[in-house]
Amino acid sequence: MKRDEGSPQIPGGMGTIDAEAFLIDLDGVLYVDKTPIPGAKEALAQLEERGYRRRFVSNTTSKSRRGLAGFLGALGFEISAEEIFTPAVAAAGRLRSRNERCFLVAGPSLREDFDEAGVGVAEEGVDCVVVGDAEADFTYDRLNRAFRMVMEGSRIIALEKDRYWMGAGGLTLAAGPFVAALEYASGRKAELVGKPSPDFFALALRDLGASPEEAAMIGDDINSDVGGAKNVGMKGILVRTGKYREEAVAPSGISPDLILGSIAELGDHL
Amino acid sequence: MKRDEGSPQIPGGMGTIDAEAFLIDLDGVLYVDKTPIPGAKEALAQLEERGYRRRFVSNTTSKSRRGLAGFLGALGFEISAEEIFTPAVAAAGRLRSRNERCFLVAGPSLREDFDEAGVGVAEEGVDCVVVGDAEADFTYDRLNRAFRMVMEGSRIIALEKDRYWMGAGGLTLAAGPFVAALEYASGRKAELVGKPSPDFFALALRDLGASPEEAAMIGDDINSDVGGAKNVGMKGILVRTGKYREEAVAPSGISPDLILGSIAELGDHL
Numbered sequence: 060m061k062r063d064e065g066s067p068q069i070p071g072g073m074g075t076i077d078a079e080a081f082l083i084d085l086d087g088v089l090y091v092d093k094t095p096i097p098g099a100k101e102a103l104a105q106l107e108e109r110g111y112r113r114r115f116v117s118n119t120t121s122k123s124r125r126g127l128a129g130f131l132g133a134l135g136f137e138i139s140a141e142e143i144f145t146p147a148v149a150a151a152g153r154l155r156s157r158n159e160r161c162f163l164v165a166g167p168s169l170r171e172d173f174d175e176a177g178v179g180v181a182e183e184g185v186d187c188v189v190v191g192d193a194e195a196d197f198t199y200d201r202l203n204r205a206f207r208m209v210m211e212g213s214r215i216i217a218l219e220k221d222r223y224w225m226g227a228g229g230l231t232l233a234a235g236p237f238v239a240a241l242e243y244a245s246g247r248k249a250e251l252v253g254k255p256s257p258d259f260f261a262l263a264l265r266d267l268g269a270s271p272e273e274a275a276m277i278g279d280d281i282n283s284d285v286g287g288a289k290n291v292g293m294k295g296i297l298v299r300t301g302k303y304r305e306e307a308v309a310p311s312g313i314s315p316d317l318i319l320g321s322i323a324e325l326g327d328h329l
Numbered sequence: 330m331k332r333d334e335g336s337p338q339i340p341g342g343m344g345t346i347d348a349e350a351f352l353i354d355l356d357g358v359l360y361v362d363k364t365p366i367p368g369a370k371e372a373l374a375q376l377e378e379r380g381y382r383r384r385f386v387s388n389t390t391s392k393s394r395r396g397l398a399g400f401l402g403a404l405g406f407e408i409s410a411e412e413i414f415t416p417a418v419a420a421a422g423r424l425r426s427r428n429e430r431c432f433l434v435a436g437p438s439l440r441e442d443f444d445e446a447g448v449g450v451a452e453e454g455v456d457c458v459v460v461g462d463a464e465a466d467f468t469y470d471r472l473n474r475a476f477r478m479v480m481e482g483s484r485i486i487a488l489e490k491d492r493y494w495m496g497a498g499g500l501t502l503a504a505g506p507f508v509a510a511l512e513y514a515s516g517r518k519a520e521l522v523g524k525p526s527p528d529f530f531a532l533a534l535r536d537l538g539a540s541p542e543e544a545a546m547i548g549d550d551i552n553s554d555v556g557g558a559k560n561v562g563m564k565g566i567l568v569r570t571g572k573y574r575e576e577a578v579a580p581s582g583i584s585p586d587l588i589l590g591s592i593a594e595l596g597d598h599l
Contacts, residue, residue, distance in 0.1 A: 193469075194469060195469045195470070196469075197469045197472075198465075198468070198469070199463075199464060199465045199466075199467045199468070199502070200465070202467075202502060202506075203501060203502050206493070206500065206502055206506075207499055207500055210500055222513065222514045222515075222516070223476070223514055229477055230476065230477055230480055231473060232469070232472060232473050232476055232510075232514055233514075235513060235514065236472075236476075236509075236510035236511065236513045236514040237510060239506075239509050239510055239512075239513035240502075240506035240507060240509055240510040240513075241506065242509075243492060243505060243506045243509035243510075244492045244493055244502055244503075244505065244506040244509075245492075246492070
């Protein structure tokens, strides 16, 4: 269904959302850059008071879940590391269950998520190569070593395949282009972890003890947040903050169950 | 046509080749690693004595044409820089004719080819981003700068799109994966220079004053050398040295006009 302003298929500000549990995106929903979205803290407090369960699902691959919890704490959000699901957490859980070892192409802080899950991180003899947002750690040497491992049989696990993000200095290459480089060089396809992968939503829901039908996802990305959630049977709530762009909604062919000015309005729709 | 051992469509050791001029690949045809192919020097001397014209066409993007001539001289081959055509020489010529400036993502020695052609090489305000085999100079910072220029309208020129090459330390990422990374990030396609681009063969033939019909290409790559040459109307001679692999010939669907054990046998087929 296409978006159609004013159509009853896409509730604007007035609908209510039938959900008992929420998965909430971080960047762009609770904060933008290093500034909290006005009313976001109060919205989370209201959810808690009224007994709604919650988990946080972010595609960030530049920080460990503990690093993210610390960052959120500094912004005034009381969120524990265990409530946060990132692609690194999901990948570490998957590798742990398979008893597999990995080679990391990522920033130094990400290793913590793998260590905590008891996943072996090694420089040789691995089952897979995990690629996150390594920024300046995307060196030719590191990529070459990853490439050789893939040619010897290691699988490629992409924590994300974003093209770029808006950094302080301008548009900045994300992990996606480097995953594409390894895919091109090796002729193999990467396994994608993180939103909109169904496994990623399932992992957070399992931890929450909720079925997709009783849960709603709140995010600023029409495709990976709202589309990904609806694809697994959850409800999808789009917020007009962060990377939200009006012109991206209609072409996506995705109808959010609710569109909010920001997460601050959530309490009015419960 | 498929390759068919013993079929008259693919002359083995006995045919003669009807050509007045030759385009000759370097790496894998005249030398492998740093060792001359036995008989290669004598074969070149024989061509010269019998009045055949020649040019050398290589997809190497790690050395300037002068650097290549020096390297060949050290191996005992008397070949002038002006006889050598590389993707950098072709790209520089193309940019010169369009009066365009470029940003280089390549090893430091390649700049010479652009300087000699009078092409402006700059760090900003360029018309295109030229990507060669930069090896350790493929840094995150350099790629990010190239990416931002492309997002601001600069075109991507790929000197080659090879996946990898066999280095002293093992398989090594070539320029192709980094071109793929920029293409993925920007959503734009690169303009490919070098073999098997028809323009590349045309440039060398023009310099030689030969038509495609009177020229033959000698190379070790069934696709980019033999296939590329036949595609523009030249004859294609495959040598069983360098990267030649028997099992790559049939699947290519390309029929060489002649297959030689090495360039040393060329004199027997003139």
